Amino acid sequence: MRLFVLTVVSVCLSTLGLHASGNPELTAGQREILALHQSMAAALQNRDLTEWAKFVADNCIFSSDDGELTTKAQIVENMKTLAPAYDRSENHRDFLVRIYGDTAVLNFRLTAHEQFTDTDIVTEMRHTQTFAKQNGQWRLVAEQWGALPINFRKPVAADRSAFQEYVGRYEWRPGGPVDNVAFKNGKLLARLTKEAEDHEYQPLGSETFFLADDLGTVKFVRDAQGHVSGYTYRRADGQEIHVKKMK
Numbered sequence: 001m002r003l004f005v006l007t008v009v010s011v012c013l014s015t016l017g018l019h020a021s022g023n024p025e026l027t028a029g030q031r032e033i034l035a036l037h038q039s040m041a042a043a044l045q046n047r048d049l050t051e052w053a054k055f056v057a058d059n060c061i062f063s064s065d066d067g068e069l070t071t072k073a074q075i076v077e078n079m080k081t082l083a084p085a086y087d088r089s090e091n092h093r094d095f096l097v098r099i100y101g102d103t104a105v106l107n108f109r110l111t112a113h114e115q116f117t118d119t120d121i122v123t124e125m126r127h128t129q130t131f132a133k134q135n136g137q138w139r140l141v142a143e144q145w146g147a148l149p150i151n152f153r154k155p156v157a158a159d160r161s162a163f164q165e166y167v168g169r170y171e172w173r174p175g176g177p178v179d180n181v182a183f184k185n186g187k188l189l190a191r192l193t194k195e196a197e198d199h200e201y202q203p204l205g206s207e208t209f210f211l212a213d214d215l216g217t218v219k220f221v222r223d224a225q226g227h228v229s230g231y232t233y234r235r236a237d238g239q240e241i242h243v244k245k246m247k
Contacts, residue, residue, distance in 0.1 A: 030097040033104045033131060036138055049076050057132070057139045065125070065146040087115040102133040110145075124148040149215045158203035163188040165228050166201075166220050169246040179243065 026034070036055060043052035053076065062070040094109040106129045114121045130142040163183050170179040177193040181201070188209065189198040201209035201218060208219045215236035223229040233241040 026097070027099070029099040029104070033097050033099070033106055033138065034095065036131070037106060037129070040140070044079070047079065049079055055138075055140055057134065057141045060140050061142045063142075063144040089113045104131040104138065105129070106131070109148075122152065124150040149213055151210055151212050151215055153202075153204065153210050155202035155210075156204060158206065160186045160188075162206070166231075168228070170230060170243045171246050172241065172243050178246070 040052055040055045043049070043055075053072065056072050058072055060072050062072075062075065064070065090113070091111040092108050093111075096107045098105045108127055110125045110127055112123045112125065114123075125145050125147050127143065127145040129140055131138045132141045133139075166181055166188060167183050168181055170181060172179065180191045180193075182189045182191075182198070184198075188201040190201055190211070191198045199211050199213065201211065203209055204217060207221075208217055210217050217234045218231050219234065220228050220231045228245060230242065230244040233243055235241070
């Protein structure tokens with residue numbers, strides 16, 4: 001996301017979920033990669049771009065969640081333009097490290113907070129960093145990140161007794177997933193085929209709903225007689241999927 005110019009490379013050291021030293025469950029190679037991650041973070045935190053650049057290959061590929069490619073040189077120039085008191089914080093956690101000979105892959109989850117006047121913008125992301133050993137030293141050769149579909153919408157007040165009308169089974173396509181919609185304890189719950197748990201449809205209006213872990217919306221539709229006949233799932237990009245209620 002363009003708002004978070006530092007999510008490519010920055011990290012708050014105090015919030016790291018794993019420490020490279022002292023974790024007996026990690027191999028020596030895995031601890032080495034996490035230590036490298038911390039060294040890169042420390043260099044950026046201190047605005048020591050020369051030190052950070054030592055750990056990054058000149059032709060490193062940075063790929064953002066909107067599909068844009070960024071170069072090492074562009075990141076360095078971006079960092080130079082940031083005010084020293086840039087108001088942001090990040091929490092990196094859930095680290096996974098895999099070593100494949102002279103290649104290592106580090107994956108982690110990131111929660112970023114960025115302040116805009118009186119607004120705290122939160123983004124949940126997952127990063128994958130790939131390191132290759134070059135002349136005996138690990139260097140970052142690729143990094144890709146993407147925003148997780150965490151929904152920050154707020155539900156509106158609604159007559160929940162009316163939710164009973166939406167109970168039923170909804171087929172996304174013939175032979176495809178079926179959405180089982182139920183009404184329990186005042187909540188409209190959905191569970192797609194093979195899902196292990198229910199997800200709550202939260203109201204945005206009388207017939208429009210959203211899920212906490214999905215950026216799309218669901219709007220129930222009716223036939224000429226006023227009976228619920230299905231719903232329209234509207235993706236965040238505006239595309240629509242028309243889902244039919246099963247008889």
